[in-house]
Amino acid sequence: MITAHPPLLRELIERCETLRRHLAADNSPETTRRLEDAAYTLCVITATRQLDTALFVARRQIAEATRQSSPSATEMPPWPPHEVDPGAGHARHEPRTANRTLQPRE
Secondary structure: OOOOOHHHHHHHHHHHHHHHHHHHHHOOHHHHHHHHHHHHHHHHHHOOOOHHHHHHHHHHHHHHHHHHHOOOOOOOOOOOOOOOOOOOOOHHHOOHHHHOOOOOOO
16 A cells, blocks of 8 residues: 655644644634635545545554654664675684694693
C-alpha cells in the first residue's frame, strides 16, 4: 500500500484540525472553503471519503511509519554493527604470540 510521507500527513491533520476550530468560532465562507480543500486533499491521500475517517487513517499511517523506522526494544541490531574490512585482518584481537614462532627457553 502506498502511503504519504508522514510530515505531509501531520501537516494536513494539523491544518484540518485548526480549520475546524476556526470554523466553529467564526463560521466564515472562507474558512469553510479552506477546510473543504484540506479535507479533500487528506481524503484523496488516504483513499477515504470522510474527514473523520481520513484523520483516523492518516494517524494510523503515521504510527505505522514511526514503528517501522525505529527498531523495537526486542529487536537486535545487525551484527557486526559496522562494516568490517576483510583485508584488514583481526590482529588486534589475536594474542600477541599468534604471529611469532616461540623459541624454547634455555
